[in-house]
Amino acid sequence: MTMKTTAPKEHAPADEPPKPSSAAQGFTRNLSTGLGAMLFKILAIAVLDATAIFAVFLAVAKDALLIASIIAVITLAINVIYFKRGWLPAKYLAPGAVFLLIFQVFVIGYTGYIAFTNYGSGHNSDKDDAIMSLLQTNQQRVPESAGLPVTVLDGAEGLALLVEREGQQLVGDVEEPLAPIDPAALSQYTQLSFADLLGRQQEVTSLAVPMSEDPADGTLRTSDGRTAYQYTSTLVYDKGADTMTDSLTGILYQDTGVGAYSAASGEQLMPGWSINVGLDNFTRAITDSSIRSSLISVTAWTFGFAFLSVATSFFLGLFLAIVFNDLRMKGRKVYRVISILPYAFPAFLGGLVWAGMLNKDFGYVNQVLFGGASIPWLTDPWLAKFSVLWVNLWLGFPYMFLVCTGALQSIPDELAEAAKIDGAKPWQIFRLIKLPLLLVSVAPLLISSFAFNFNNFNVIYMLTEGGPRLADSGMNVGATDILISMVYKVAFVGSQRDYGLASAFSIIIFLIVSIVAIISFKQTKALEELN
Structure with missing residues (x-):
């Protein structure tokens, strides 16, 4: 008879506590995480509610009952969304929706409201x-x-x-x-x-x-x-x-x-008080001869500036993209890096630097490149416009260069090779094949670039501040002012600030850009047939 012996079981030391099971660990971790998240949520909502209550009382004190009601409704909705179980998509969408209402919808609505009032210097209170x-x-x-x-x-x-x-x-x-x-x-x-x-x-x-x-x-x-x-x-x-x-x-x-x-x-x-004036600000912009002439002049230059800025930067960027896309060119990677350097330069700093370089008396361009000449780059109306276009070209062509480079590289080489076999010349290949295909992807970007330059405040104000001043204008308007810089001057520059008229101009700008964008996007549909 054989006896089986088993090894003695090892016992944990008496002073060592038993290890918890994995289920207990998970329960503890979930409990701590859920409790921490709940406390943070309660604290954040409490701060939001306190701020909202203060804003409601402040709005009621100012007799702004509509704003107080909107704040109360939004705050109540946020409390319901974050304390009700489920509604996970709403929890993620709510912050973005609130910021959209505050920084977009409210700003646009308030600008529209001010456009129908006489709010400005001497009329900024009740x-x-x-x-x-x-x-x-x-x-x-x-x-x-x-x-x-x-x-x-x-x-x-x-x-x-x-x-x-x-x-x-x-x-x-x-x-x-x-x-x-x-x-x-x-x-x-x-x-x-x-x-x-x-x-x-x-x-x-x-x-x-x-x-x-x-x-x-x-x-x-x-x-x-x-x-x-x-x-x-x-x-x-x-x-x-x-x-x-x-x-x-x-x-x-x-x-x-x-x-x-x-x-x-x-x-x-004076002072007076703010009242609703209806369409008076829009009527003044059309019927007042001093305002109307300035508005027409600035609008014409705004369209010219936006169109020429887009056209010059696009064709220069396209030309460089074609040149540097040629495999036979040596060092093209280095040239590409150099070409995009202005794109990394902030626009407002670029305007300030070029303003110093184009200074009539001690600027680098006059003193070094033109041997001490006294050329009024920024004080002559036509030279100032040329300077603005030149600086904007320097800042804008790298973007078009990058876009055109990517678009050209996406066009299959087989199309060009097939055209060569059929006897097409390089110019015909580019004009009839590559350029139409290029415009399919670039046209929306050209439209957005036009809208951007239509309101390109940085370059104008940092380089010339809208000057030189137009002597025959009844407003504080210069030869290089575009609509957005004119609005800025009407609202914030000088002793007489007319926020109502500036808001009316802003609405006019919005309508112009919207109409141009709608027409342009409809025209680009013809290019989609190339796909």
Whole structure:
């Protein structure tokens, strides 16, 4: 009888804990991952909700109920999407849709809204703010008014005045009128010393504290930081009749519906307020002779600039692509690298560099290439246009070179060989075979390039700033201004900024580019038959 012996089982050390099973590990990992993701989602949604609530209250305070409603609906939709089980595609699409609404739809809609208003310099607030500003800016010292001893204080909201009147301490600043204050609350202010008064003299002298909630009571002002005097407006506002009367001249100003108080002579009090003017901005662009002539001139040059930029860069890029695509050419890889270097150069920096090189007095082109000549590349209207086209060609041909190179290499060599056998010459092969096939893939890119150059703000503004100025124009427009740079000047350059007119121009640009794109894409359908 044989006895079977088995090896003794090895036991884990007593101090070593048992290893968890793979199922337990997976459960723990899933639990921690799910919990972390849930906490992050709750935190992110909480921040979004808090921001949205603040935006809703702010919009309601500004009487923008439509915007408040849109924000509330979007926020509610996001909460539903991310807290409801399932709806996985919506969870990925929601962020992109929100950014699309904010940065595209809202911007376009707001631009369209501004185009139908008189929003701009002197008309950038509501009527109540305009009335308050008129009463505060047209003030004179009350004749023989007694001076009040004051103390200039510095607080969290800026400078304030402390006045003791009838045994009571009153404090007010630019935003808040004089009102009694608890002596204990004065600890939040710091009294300005004499040295501080001298160092901040401009702030002190420009400080105007309202006497009360009623703007007609005027303001309290000081020139030395020690004594203040009462100032009242020379304009008398009649709330019932909605009129302003100049107490010095007796002229009556009424609200005639133009966004400002106007006299019978047509004189207006500024600032006014923003109102809806309908199609007035578009009508001005057509009927006002000074604006119409500038608009026609700039539009014609915009089309010329966009067309010539695309044509010159395309043909130069195509020529270089054909040359460097020839296998017989040595070092063509090096030439290709050199040719695309301008494409890696930022357009706005290129404009600045060329602006220095084309300077009339000390530019490299005049001083070195033309032996010290004084050629006004950027100040003569026609030379400035040539300079803009030249710089844009330098910046744009590498893109066309890359596109044409890829398109040429995609055309089968068998087509050219078959044409040679049939007796076709190289020019015939290119014109009748390669060029039509090339246009099939390049035509959409030419259209997009035209649309890009139609709004190519960087090169124009960095090189010439739209100049030289057109002397016969009623607007701040130059010989090299295109529509987009003209819009920029109307909206942001100069003392008189007309955002309503600039928005109307933007809509006109959008319509022009859309029409050109639609017509161009319809014409390219004829090329598809070549496929």
